[in-house]
Amino acid sequence: MAAIHAAAMSTPRPWSGGEFAALLALPGTFATDIVPHAFALGRVTLDEAELLTLATHPDHRRLGLARAHLAAFHHRAAACGAARAFLEVAADNAPARALYDAAGYTTAGTRRGYYTGANGAAVDALVMVRWLGAG
Numbered sequence: 001m002a003a004i005h006a007a008a009m010s011t012p013r014p015w016s017g018g019e020f021a022a023l024l025a026l027p028g029t030f031a032t033d034i035v036p037h038a039f040a041l042g043r044v045t046l047d048e049a050e051l052l053t054l055a056t057h058p059d060h061r062r063l064g065l066a067r068a069h070l071a072a073f074h075h076r077a078a079a080c081g082a083a084r085a086f087l088e089v090a091a092d093n094a095p096a097r098a099l100y101d102a103a104g105y106t107t108a109g110t111r112r113g114y115y116t117g118a119n120g121a122a123v124d125a126l127v128m129v130r131w132l133g134a135g
């Protein structure tokens with residue numbers, strides 16, 4: 001996951017293997033491992049799920065891998081009792097926003113200037129939500 005994350009992410013900084021291991025040791029945290037070259041990392045707390053990160057290696061994009069891992073995250077989260085899923089995405093991340101829009105997420109709020117973009121400029125974070133009951 002750390003290798004994919006490092007290849008996929010320009011900003012913010014990629015997470016190390018140790019950071020992934022520490023996250024996966026937390027209760028309710030899980031990674032999808034259905035197909036290689038991509039993953040989703042999520043967490044369920046009571047009836048809410050959070051997508052912590054999602055990435056596809058740049059050499060394997062537009063093949064449906066992120067869509068498949070996002071669906072696996074939804075399936076696992078629902079099986080763990082979550083009724084809805086949340087995520088944060090940078091407002092200027094057009095590929096991820098297209099993916100989340102197509103997967104049924106809607107914008108629930110905006111965190112102004114939450115991220116620092118590649119050029120140092122502040123970028124808004126969109127908080128998005130999707131109900132999990134409909135599968």
Ligand SMILES: CC(C)(COP(=O)(O)OP(=O)(O)OC[C@H]1O[C@@H](n2cnc3c(N)ncnc32)[C@H](O)[C@@H]1OP(=O)(O)O)[C@@H](O)C(=O)NCCC(=O)NCCS
Pocket residue numbers: 008009038053054055056057060061062063064065066067068088089090093094095096098099100102
């Ligand atoms: C966003 C990301 C995970 C998409 O991964 P992917 O495996 O290429 O995505 P998929 O092939 O499953 O795409 C599914 C849908 O998402 C949308 N999408 C994905 N990449 C897109 C792009 N570059 N431009 C426009 N829409 C895009 C499309 O609707 C696509 O469906 P289509 O190919 O039938 O048109 C990948 O670009 C990535 O790793 N980016 C860097 C990390 C990141 O931003 N993660 C999200 C953090 S919130």
